[in-house]
Amino acid sequence: MADVVLQADAITAGYNRVAAIRDFSLTVERGEVIALLGPNGAGKTTSLLSMVGLIDLMGGSVTALGREVTSRRTTSLVRAGLMLVPDDRGVFADLTVREHFRMARAKPSKTREQFVLDRFPALRNLQSRKAGLLSGGEQQMLAIGKALLAEPKILLIDEMSLGLAPIIVQEMLPGIRDLAKDEGIAVVLVEQHVALALSVSDRAIVLNHGRIVLEGSAAQLLKEQGRVESAYFGANEFADTAHESLPA
Ligand SMILES: Nc1ncnc2c1ncn2[C@@H]1O[C@H](COP(=O)(O)OP(=O)(O)O)[C@@H](O)[C@H]1O
Ligand SMILES: [Mg+2]
Numbered sequence: 001m002a003d004v005v006l007q008a009d010a011i012t013a014g015y016n017r018v019a020a021i022r023d024f025s026l027t028v029e030r031g032e033v034i035a036l037l038g039p040n041g042a043g044k045t046t047s048l049l050s051m052v053g054l055i056d057l058m059g060g061s062v063t064a065l066g067r068e069v070t071s072r073r074t075t076s077l078v079r080a081g082l083m084l085v086p087d088d089r090g091v092f093a094d095l096t097v098r099e100h101f102r103m104a105r106a107k108p109s110k111t112r113e114q115f116v117l118d119r120f121p122a123l124r125n126l127q128s129r130k131a132g133l134l135s136g137g138e139q140q141m142l143a144i145g146k147a148l149l150a151e152p153k154i155l156l157i158d159e160m161s162l163g164l165a166p167i168i169v170q171e172m173l174p175g176i177r178d179l180a181k182d183e184g185i186a187v188v189l190v191e192q193h194v195a196l197a198l199s200v201s202d203r204a205i206v207l208n209h210g211r212i213v214l215e216g217s218a219a220q221l222l223k224e225q226g227r228v229e230s231a232y233f234g235a236n237e238f239a240d241t242a243h244e245s246l247p248a
Contacts, residue, residue: 003029008061009063011057017058021043024047029186045158064154094132097142136164
């Protein structure tokens with residue numbers, strides 16, 4: 001297990017002392033892509049926030065890059081390469097692409113910038129465009145490109161395709177997988193386009209009502225999408241004590 005870079009061990013976390021995820025465990029190795037799936041409100045975002053120390057744990061523990069994740073360590077962990085791309089993509093409408101690039105690194109690196117632009121050539125010609133005027137797909141590239149500038153070792157990506165057409169997502173996701181493989185980045189990908197996400201992932205986890213209701217190899221689950229669907233829709237059989245405060 002030498003290559004494990006991120007490990008969540010039976011974590012429980014939530015808001016105002018009400019658990020939104022319970023007993024969540026996950027192990028990610030270098031270069032691995034994990035799809036984190038599940039319906040709205042399942043606890044996907046909460047899981048990601050827990051793993052970067054942005055919400056306090058009620059139980060369990062998280063280790064990233066050999067260190068325990070706590071809210072006090074978030075900044076130093078980010079510097080070490082633990083990176084979250086939030087579901088609003090973390091881009092600022094009034095700033096240009098170039099300005100985003102400049103902000104992404106304390107110490108600018110032309111080499112790294114070229115590397116990112118080679119990955120997302122469309123951004124080359126958009127350097128002076130404000131992010132608010134970019135298309136959804138271009139904003140997506142900017143969000144990932146910006147994250148890559150900082151040379152992350154772990155990339156947690158939260159529904160970057162929210163509101164985008166499947167065709168755009170289809171163009172983007174293979175690039176994420178290639179990055180993981182080429183650069184050895186561990187990726188946790190939250191994605192509503194289930195089949196697309198499975199097609200670029202190594203393993204998948206389905207959450208429902210704050211609990212893991214299904215997990216397995218992405219290739220296997222792609223072949224057995226019925227099981228994934230029941231995990232989404234027929235989850236009551238798993239949910240039992242899962243989340244008292246959720247509406248029925
Ligand atoms: N800031 C918050 N305050 C209180 N409850 C929240 C907050 N964010 C999310 N929740 C609740 O936690 C549960 C899990 O939400 P979330 O992790 O955002 O799910 P997902 O990302 O899978 O849609 C939901 O019941 C949601 O209403
Ligand atoms: Mg979410």
